[in-house]
Amino acid sequence: MGALLAFSEGMRTLGLLLTLLAATPQAATDQKPAVPEGTVITSAQVTGFDIDRLSPGLREAIRNLAGTPLKKEQLDELAARIEAERPRYVAAVRTVMEPGGEARVFFVVGRQEDSTRDENVNDRYIVEQADLTGVPDSDLTQALRDDLKGLVGKRLDSGEADRFRERLERELPRYEISRRIQRGSEVGRIKLLYEARKKEPPPWLRFEPLHSNTVYHSDQGWGNIWDFNIGDRTIRFTPIFAIANAEDSVEEYSGVGLRFETRKLGTRRLGASFEWSWFDQDWRSQTLAALPLKPEVPLPYDSRTTITPLLKFAFTPDVSIAAGVSISELDALAPVTDSQMANAAVASVDFDRQWKATSDITHRAVASFAVRAGSRSLESDLAYTRYLGQGTYRFDFGRHHVQATGMAGGITGHPPLFERFALGDSLTLRGWDKYEISPAGGDRMFYSSVEYRYTGVSLFLDIGSVWDANTERQVRVSTGFGFHAGPAFLVVGFPLNTDNLTAVLALGLRIPGVGPRW
Amino acid sequence: MWLALLTCPVAQLSAQTLTVDTVGDSLKIHAPGFSFLKGDPVVRLKDGRSVRVELAALVLPSPGKSPAAAIRRIFAVSYDLWEERFAVNTVEKRPQSASHLALAAAEAWCVDQLAVPVKALGSLGRDLPLWIRFEYRILDEDGTTDPSDSRYTLGALIDALSRRRKTDSSTHAIEAGPFRLPTRQ
Numbered sequence: 001m002g003a004l005l006a007f008s009e010g011m012r013t014l015g016l017l018l019t020l021l022a023a024t025p026q027a028a029t030d031q032k033p034a035v036p037e038g039t040v041i042t043s044a045q046v047t048g049f050d051i052d053r054l055s056p057g058l059r060e061a062i063r064n065l066a067g068t069p070l071k072k073e074q075l076d077e078l079a080a081r082i083e084a085e086r087p088r089y090v091a092a093v094r095t096v097m098e099p100g101g102e103a104r105v106f107f108v109v110g111r112q113e114d115s116t117r118d119e120n121v122n123d124r125y126i127v128e129q130a131d132l133t134g135v136p137d138s139d140l141t142q143a144l145r146d147d148l149k150g151l152v153g154k155r156l157d158s159g160e161a162d163r164f165r166e167r168l169e170r171e172l173p174r175y176e177i178s179r180r181i182q183r184g185s186e187v188g189r190i191k192l193l194y195e196a197r198k199k200e201p202p203p204w205l206r207f208e209p210l211h212s213n214t215v216y217h218s219d220q221g222w223g224n225i226w227d228f229n230i231g232d233r234t235i236r237f238t239p240i241f242a243i244a245n246a247e248d249s250v251e252e253y254s255g256v257g258l259r260f261e262t263r264k265l266g267t268r269r270l271g272a273s274f275e276w277s278w279f280d281q282d283w284r285s286q287t288l289a290a291l292p293l294k295p296e297v298p299l300p301y302d303s304r305t306t307i308t309p310l311l312k313f314a315f316t317p318d319v320s321i322a323a324g325v326s327i328s329e330l331d332a333l334a335p336v337t338d339s340q341m342a343n344a345a346v347a348s349v350d351f352d353r354q355w356k357a358t359s360d361i362t363h364r365a366v367a368s369f370a371v372r373a374g375s376r377s378l379e380s381d382l383a384y385t386r387y388l389g390q391g392t393y394r395f396d397f398g399r400h401h402v403q404a405t406g407m408a409g410g411i412t413g414h415p416p417l418f419e420r421f422a423l424g425d426s427l428t429l430r431g432w433d434k435y436e437i438s439p440a441g442g443d444r445m446f447y448s449s450v451e452y453r454y455t456g457v458s459l460f461l462d463i464g465s466v467w468d469a470n471t472e473r474q475v476r477v478s479t480g481f482g483f484h485a486g487p488a489f490l491v492v493g494f495p496l497n498t499d500n501l502t503a504v505l506a507l508g509l510r511i512p513g514v515g516p517r518w
Numbered sequence: 519m520w521l522a523l524l525t526c527p528v529a530q531l532s533a534q535t536l537t538v539d540t541v542g543d544s545l546k547i548h549a550p551g552f553s554f555l556k557g558d559p560v561v562r563l564k565d566g567r568s569v570r571v572e573l574a575a576l577v578l579p580s581p582g583k584s585p586a587a588a589i590r591r592i593f594a595v596s597y598d599l600w601e602e603r604f605a606v607n608t609v610e611k612r613p614q615s616a617s618h619l620a621l622a623a624a625e626a627w628c629v630d631q632l633a634v635p636v637k638a639l640g641s642l643g644r645d646l647p648l649w650i651r652f653e654y655r656i657l658d659e660d661g662t663t664d665p666s667d668s669r670y671t672l673g674a675l676i677d678a679l680s681r682r683r684k685t686d687s688s689t690h691a692i693e694a695g696p697f698r699l700p701t702r703q
Contacts, residue, residue: 120596121605181566
């Protein structure tokens with residue numbers, strides 16, 4: 001206990017020392033170890049404060065000091081920026097000369113204990129009682145209990161009381177801690193009360209990613225799909241509106257839909273979703289012209305109504321499965337023809353993990369494998385099995401971003417047109433037009449892409465192919481660049497392995513979903 | 519000595535008006551009946567915690583324009599549990615403070631500290647009318663947002679398209695004018 005009090009006193013002394021350093025009219029740079037201007041800096045660190053709590057720009061500026069010549073003015077500016085971002089802290093610069101003639105830089109950061117701190121008028125009252133409620137005794141260490149008792153019998157120190165609350169939150173990460181004070185048993189005395197409330201554990205299942213966009217494609221024209229979430233952390237309703245959307249398949253559809261999702265059915269491992277949609281189709285002339293040449297492909301339809309109930313189960317926060325059925329009624333184009341049912345059992349396994357290697361470097365890996373099986377046993381007129389595997393890896397380092405994507409799929413049987421694969425839009429095989437390379441889609445597909453982005457400018461290379469099992473496969477390659485500002489984007493793609501080198505432009509607005517799509 | 523001449527003050531929030539006068543070489547703002555300590559911050563104060571509030575007074579050449587002069591200060595407010603009165607201090611190297619205040623008086627004291635030097639106004643207020651924009655923002659270091667999915671809402675889209683700054687959501691403001699100051703007597 002005594003040691004803890006001594007430590008606490010020591011920290012306060014450090015704070016005062018730092019405050020004095022910061023308040024000195026001269027610069028904050030520590031001149032004692034005479035590190036001359038221009039000495040090459042080997043490393044720059046922040047001590048006494050979690051660097052992740054600074055803005056990314058400031059973190060990058062500090063890290064970028066490594067390898068540059070030491071400039072006292074620059075270091076003072078960075079210390080001032082730390083103080084500007086964290087007004088309750090002071091920052092001082094310490095430079096250390098290394099034996100090799102290079103310098104190490106430390107930004108020493110401490111909480112202010114000077115007159116700029118909040119004055120709480122109750123700090124003059126004596127704490128007669130300090131309690132923590134909402135936590136079983138078994139969750140409390142003896143040190144925490146002792147230090148809580150140590151707050152009693154002294155004048156209230158609001159800063160110390162807040163720091164103790166922060167410590168409780170660190171040592172009891174499953175709880176949210178609040179603090180308040182009450183009048184004590186006699187005038188001039190107060191009770192210090194900490195109240196713990198169990199945090200709701202983070203959900204394991206993820207909502208379906210949103211894909212809102214308005215896109216103009218120089219070969220395909222305008223398309224829109226907008227979905228909006230309404231709900232909370234557990235339950236979400238998502239209205240869907242589509243106008244001439246052609247981003248997903250060879251269909252160009254307009255219509256509405258509604259999806260309901262819950263990420264918790266008694267347990268955070270179990271969730272469910274239910275989606276209804278009605279879409280009216282406008283078939284492109286290229287698609288209608290190609291279909292007679294592919295008699296194995298079922299006829300186009302006038303509209304499609306789909307109901308998809310799904311159950312989801314999470315094995316871990318990263319891995320989940322979903323299973324259910326997709327029931328679609330396809331209204332025939334020709335009035336003399338009956339509508340068809342395309343009913344499929346659907347199942348997928350999903351992996352999604354994001355992790356930080358350092359404060360500046362983030363990785364994210366997403367992968368899924370899905371099977372859709374249309375079966376007579378589900379009263380389906382179309383029998384088929386569709387497999388689709390896809391994976392994305394994303395690497396973020398400050399303003400540098402790299403994303404690699406791969407997917408492959410195959411279909412057997414007679415799938416409806418909306419199940420057939422298509423590449424060549426504003427997201428895949430950019431530079432190619434899907435209605436030119438596979439106007440009726442294909443039952444085989446592979447695609448891979450790598451994209452590098454620095455702030456709002458991107459470069460990409462796409463490779464992929466869509467074909468039918470009984471036809472020859474042609475691999476297509478494209479490259480290009482893009483500009484991105486918030487939800488707005490402009491992408492120019494060039495098909496490479498073709499004699500007809502024409503640029504394809506795509507622009508519009510895209511609100512990224514929670515997946516790692518750009 | 520400057521005297522104030524008030525012409526048609528128009529507050530853009532109902533039932534809240536601003537007036538200005540000059541004391542010495544400073545333009546002072548009065549916002550009678552205007553309350554910025556209400557709701558959760560008052561609950562926190564009554565729980566014995568202090569609340570920081572940032573107040574700003576901006577002098578504008580016309581509504582919605584960039585300010586010609588501005589003053590911005592941060593105040594720490596606390597509530598004495600035994601005396602049931604509020605105390606305020608400015609958060610700066612040489613703090614000013616006031617105590618034993620009722621809530622309205624504490625708010626008025628804060629507003630009173632926002633004096634704009636008249637010489638910073640140039641011709642505004644004499645040859646040209648001026649408008650006053652009064653802003654306040656409760657500063658809460660504990661306030662955190664749940665990152666889960668919150669970026670992808672309709673609201674986020676509207677924010678992105680309207681170029682609204684993130685901090686603006688917690689800033690409240692009233693604007694009034696035009697005001698004119700008389701020529702020096």
